[in-house]
Amino acid sequence: MDTVDESTRSYIMSRVGQKNTGPEILLRSSLHAAGLRYRLHDRGLPGSPDLVFPRFHTVAFVHGCYWHSHGCYRSTVPKSRQEFWTEKFDANRGRDERNLRLLRQGGWRVLTVWECALRGKTARLSFEIADTVKAWLVSSDGVGEIAGIPLTSSVLTLQGATLIDHG
Numbered sequence: 001m002d003t004v005d006e007s008t009r010s011y012i013m014s015r016v017g018q019k020n021t022g023p024e025i026l027l028r029s030s031l032h033a034a035g036l037r038y039r040l041h042d043r044g045l046p047g048s049p050d051l052v053f054p055r056f057h058t059v060a061f062v063h064g065c066y067w068h069s070h071g072c073y074r075s076t077v078p079k080s081r082q083e084f085w086t087e088k089f090d091a092n093r094g095r096d097e098r099n100l101r102l103l104r105q106g107g108w109r110v111l112t113v114w115e116c117a118l119r120g121k122t123a124r125l126s127f128e129i130a131d132t133v134k135a136w137l138v139s140s141d142g143v144g145e146i147a148g149i150p151l152t153s154s155v156l157t158l159q160g161a162t163l164i165d166h167g
């Protein structure tokens, strides 16, 4: 029997069911508004990529920063049972790396869009995300990722805004 305390359990439950949830919908609506078309959840490919752009031989994943250990402010290890969680996150990372390798071997280009680029305090603007994806699709890069705005520069922006506000 696996025992976790109540707060850890609700933390887990709030993150179950990653498909078709917030960040993925945000990305899809940005891309759709920009006229990009794609297929969804191709279960025939390693890792069931969230989006597939067949014309560009590209697949895209929308990764939750928490489950996929992005290393940004959204990826923290719960305070209780740290060893258990660290192992779990390592396993997720290992799976991601394996899927990436298999996709590359199959001739696919792989773009990862992180949750922190799509929502929260480091989120980028919707059209900026779409423009970046468009540019990447026509590039010759094999592997790419889009993450949130680095926190230091958003702090600088906020400080700048404050200075302007108060003359």
Ligand SMILES: [Zn+2]
Pocket (backbone or CB within 6 Å): 065, 070, 071, 072, 073, 074, 075, 114, 115, 116, 117, 147, 148
């Ligand atoms: Zn992140």
